[in-house]
Amino acid sequence: MKHSAENLPLPVAKLAITAEQAHQAIDQLSEAARPAVWRTAASAHQMVDRISGASDRVAQRLERTATRLKDAEQHLLGASRSYAHDNPLKMAGIALAAGFLISLLISSGKSTRGSAK
Structure with a gap:
């Protein structure tokens, strides 16, 4: 919005010139x-493209x-099912040993807690 200082009183004209300047x-x-x-916007767009490409590759x-x-x-x-099917006695022994x-472990944990009291 441009202002003209032609028909204004002198103090107002000075303000108008100053405003125009x-x-x-x-x-x-x-x-x-x-x-x-524009350069900043272009750089930001490039960065977004790079990040997007990298995230796509990671995904x-x-x-x-x-x-x-x-x-x-x-x-x-x-393979486990096949082994268990082919070796049922071994699997029963493994299960028995694991249970034991x-x-x-459970009983030693109870006795440790019981003796600490």
Whole structure:
């Protein structure tokens, strides 16, 4: 918004000229700042693109790793079932030994707590 100082009293005219000069200075500053703003915006867009690309790559790697882990889990589960089916006596012995060890741990924990009282 430009002001004309032609038909104004002298003190008001000085203010109008000063206001006009201020408007021009603002316009000049905004024009001078525009390239810097554009460069900053372009850099910000590039950074967002880089981050987005990196996060996409990480997500794809995680998905592949999760698939491999699921496949390995299924393979181990199948192998365990097959081993248990082929060796039922060994599995019964392993289960009996595991149960015995667990009962020892539980009972030793109770006796330790009981003696501390």
